[in-house]
Structure formats: C-alpha cells, structure tokens
Amino acid sequence: MSRRPAVITGVGSYVPERVLTNADLEQIVDTTDEWIVSHTGIRERRIAADDEATSDLGLAASRRALEDAGLEPGDIGLILCATVTPDHFFPVTSNIIQDKLGADRAAAFDLLSGCCGFVYGLWTARQFIATGELEHVLVLSAEKLTSITDWTDRATCVLFGDGAGAAVVSAGEGDPGATGLLAFVMESYGEHGRLLRVPAGGSRRPVDEEALAARDNCLRMEGPELFKLAVRGIPEVAAKTIARAGLTQRDIDWVIMHQANLRIIEAAAKRLNVPEERLVINVDKYGNTSAASMAIALDEVYREGRLEPGHNILLVGFGAGFSLGGAVVRWGP
Ligand code: UT7
16 A cells, blocks of 8 residues: 555634524523533534535535635545434435535545544545545535434533534645654444434334334433543543654644533543643534534634644544544644
8 A cells, every 4th residue: 555645735614603502591491501511611502594404514614625725626536524414314415515516526425423523534534545546535524413402301402513624635745654644543332332322213213203202313312421431531542542643742732622521621631631722622612513523623723823834633532332533633734
C-alpha cells in the first residue's frame, strides 16, 4: 500500500435557526433550567424545522466545507455521511447530498456509528487517500436527533439537538507520520449496546402500534451507566491515540471531545491532565448533536481563528455501540 498524507483542507458546519432553551423545556416536561445546567452544562440547543431533514443540514455544512477547501463538488471522489438519523433507510443520506451538491463523480455511502461517526469518517477517508485511490473525500456528520426524541422523557429530551459539520480530506505532501490525520484508535464495546438504542424500527422489531404507543421508535438511554463508561473510556482511548501519533499529552494544543455533557468533558480532561484553555466546548449552545458534535466544534474553533498550522488536535468520541474513538490531527499544510 502506498502511503501519502491525508490532510483536512476545508471545514464547515451548519445549525438550524430555531433555538430551544431550557426555559422552553420547562414548559414541555417536569424539569428546570437549574437541573439541566448543573447536570449537563446545556443551556440551549438547535431544532430543525419540520421540513428540514438531516440531508438539508448536511448539505449546508458540506457546501461551506467545499468553499473553505476551494473545491468544486465535481472534485470530490467520495461522500461519507455519518448519521443515526438518516432521511430514510435508503436512499442513504450521502446519496441525497451527492445529488443536491451536484457532485457528479462522487461515490457515496453512510456510516451509522452514533457519536463516533465523524472520527470513523475521517479514519475511513484516510484509507482511500493513503492508498492513492482518491484525491478528495467529503466527510460529513449530520443529525436531526429531535426526530427520534421522546418529548415525554425528561431524562433524554433535554440533552439532544440538531446540526451538521463537514470536513474535506485531501491528499497532502510530505511525511504521512507528521502531516494531517496522524493517528486513530477505534474501539467497539458491543456488550454495552443496550445502554443507548432505538428499540424499534429495524429488522429485529419493526415499528408497529405497540412500539408507537410505547414510543419505542425513539431514543432510549441508560444515562448514568454511559456516564461512567465515558469518563473511564475517554482518557484511555485519548492516551492510546496520542501515543500512536508519537506525541505526549503536552504536545496536544486542542482537545475536541464529543459534546454530550460538560461534566463528562471536565472529568475526562482532569484525568487526562488537560488544562481547561485547551478544551473546545460548545455543548452549552447545541446540546448533544451525536455524530455532528465534534465536526461542529472543529469548525467553530477554526473559524474563531484559534487553529494555527502545526497545531495538534485531539478528537475523542464515545457513544452508541458502545463505541470509543480517537484521532490526532496536525492542522494545516
Ligand atoms: O452521546 C453519547 C451518550 N450519552 C451520554 O454520554 C450521556 C451520559 N449520561 C449523562 O450525561 C447523565 O447521566 C445524564 C445527564 C443523562 C443524567 O444525569 P445524572 O446526574 O446521571 O442523573 P440521573 O439520571 O442519575 O438522575 C438523577 C435524578 C433522578 O431523580 P431521583 O431518582 O434522584 O429522584 C432523575 O429522575 O434526576 C432526575 N432527572 C431529572 N430531573 C429534572 C432526570 N432527568 C431530569 C430532568 N430534569 N431533565
């Protein structure tokens, strides 16, 4: 296998206009702003319009990433969309985006991997670039989680929001061990799958009247168990990823964790010994947007002008599966 570096050449994100605040949620379920902020750090989240589907969010983020990369849709060889809330089972969301973008030459497939989806997408893109198979891959993650939210379940409905982020991964020059997407560690713990799931809607249990009555077509979560797995798992996978990149924790300039809960981020950062100023946090504004969360955070820190060429960025995700995934990215050409 020939090896050449895979670098991020453009990023973009999009969140819907409508804001749902904690005060709004107080009108919907038995909760308080004080509980939500103290248990999660979330203050508000974005809600897609009724006629806005996941592909619409993903399309907007993709256009911004392409523009940032200075590429035309026709330059893209593969579109990879990570989502657990596709427009339909099929055609898959990446096919829809390929059509709407006018990316005539592109192949397209979806990645269904929960909150680690963006990292899985980058990891997959790197293989196609490293082998010389493709020049540019569009990796996007988009979610309309409010479409699978049970608005009667206060334990989950306060947590999630909608949004999308995208990155263009392109062939670079130089040493693949020192440029662009440096290292990945991806791990699956399927034995914990029951902790976060949509019970009905697949081949195991199609949606029937009974499932609808129980709202089993919506997301169900065992929050406290996931919390413990995340706080233990994130520092472990982060440390392995940093070591695989040949770096130490002190070399990491930015840490972008999956934005599920501020308490998880802070506890994991403490275990990792990462100072607060190196953490990228936006869970307060958007809640948990699953696969989209790290991509949105990456775009935000970039657009704020805080990323400099040569900066090392650690991305660490965890979520449905149970999956853990880490990536170290060296920013810039
Ligand atoms: O995206 C990746 C996967 N997701 C996660 O990683 C989520 C991980 N888990 C968490 O973030 C936290 O476990 C939650 C935020 C989900 C919950 O926080 P917690 O501190 O673990 O609360 P809890 O579930 O242990 O509930 C504590 C109390 C309970 O009341 P009792 O039994 O002590 O009387 C709940 O009924 O808080 C109650 N509660 C609420 N009260 C007000 C649960 N949800 C709410 C709510 N408002 N929205």
